[in-house]
Amino acid sequence: MEKLISIKEMFKHYPVGTGRFTALKAINLQIGEGEFSGIVGPSGSGKTTLLNIIGSLDVQSEGSVEVLGKDVKSLTHRQSASLRSEHIGFIFQTYNLLPVYTVYENVEFPLLLLDYTAAQRKQMVTDALQWVGLIPKLKSRPAQLSGGECQRVAIARAIVKKPQIVLADEPTANLDAENSHHILQTMVELNKKLGTTFVFSTHDAKVIKYLRRKITLIDGQIAFDEEISQ
Ligand SMILES: Nc1ncnc2c1ncn2[C@@H]1O[C@H](COP(=O)(O)OP(=O)(O)OP(=O)(O)O)[C@@H](O)[C@H]1O
Numbered sequence: 001m002e003k004l005i006s007i008k009e010m011f012k013h014y015p016v017g018t019g020r021f022t023a024l025k026a027i028n029l030q031i032g033e034g035e036f037s038g039i040v041g042p043s044g045s046g047k048t049t050l051l052n053i054i055g056s057l058d059v060q061s062e063g064s065v066e067v068l069g070k071d072v073k074s075l076t077h078r079q080s081a082s083l084r085s086e087h088i089g090f091i092f093q094t095y096n097l098l099p100v101y102t103v104y105e106n107v108e109f110p111l112l113l114l115d116y117t118a119a120q121r122k123q124m125v126t127d128a129l130q131w132v133g134l135i136p137k138l139k140s141r142p143a144q145l146s147g148g149e150c151q152r153v154a155i156a157r158a159i160v161k162k163p164q165i166v167l168a169d170e171p172t173a174n175l176d177a178e179n180s181h182h183i184l185q186t187m188v189e190l191n192k193k194l195g196t197t198f199v200f201s202t203h204d205a206k207v208i209k210y211l212r213r214k215i216t217l218i219d220g221q222i223a224f225d226e227e228i229s230q
């Protein structure tokens with residue numbers, strides 16, 4: 001299996017006052033095409049930091065990180081933006097929706113950076129909104145939505161372009177059991193049909209149940225890395 005994500009001896013330090021805080025320590029991690037994996041661990045263990053580095057939103061302090069065969073640290077701003085816009089869908093822990101845009105426009109946004117016709121975009125946005133059950137809200141703005149609905153818009157926006165990799169930071173934190181189940185089914189389907197690689201960060205037992213690989217972070221280190229047979 002080709003390794004889409006390859007991390008070797010990676011450390012992340014944050015400057016704090018006159019010193020530094022090491023959020024990730026000696027991370028070695030390979031994630032292959034089509035994996036359905038999750039990073040679990042207590043609050044503050046480094047899950048978001050790790051996803052941000054994989055998604056080239058942040059850079060490591062030491063060691064190497066390759067995503068889709070590219071050394072992310074050596075990419076220019078423009079190259080890392082194009083890696084993200086073409087191949088990576090990101091679901092942020094804090095949604096990051098655009099407040100002045102409607103649900104429809106938020107989901108369409110990543111497609112505007114790519115070469116799709118208006119008709120193709122319409123079809124893709126409609127499909128994505130259908131997957132997350134938000135067709136009735138397509139004209140609403142984020143402020144008019146519940147937390148769980150915002151989370152579903154963020155999920156639709158991440159999967160609308162059918163990226164190779166979806167990085168999902170606690171994607172079900174605000175969803176009820178029924179919606180979590182439905183969203184996870186959709187992701188499993190994308191994983192099976194298109195071979196989309198998923199990397200979650202989660203505390204949620206409902207998500208953990210679906211994972212085929214569970215990577216446990218404790219104090220910035222990988223404590224366990226387990227295959228889960230279904
Ligand atoms: N910009 C920053 N400067 C200094 N420390 C930071 C910074 N960002 C994160 N940290 C620290 O790094 C550690 C890991 O943070 P991270 O957000 O990755 O945790 P997490 O596992 O995602 O937690 P949660 O489950 O609460 O979302 C925490 O101790 C946090 O305080």
Ligand SMILES: [Mg+2]
Binds near residue numbers: 047201
């Ligand atoms: Mg986090």
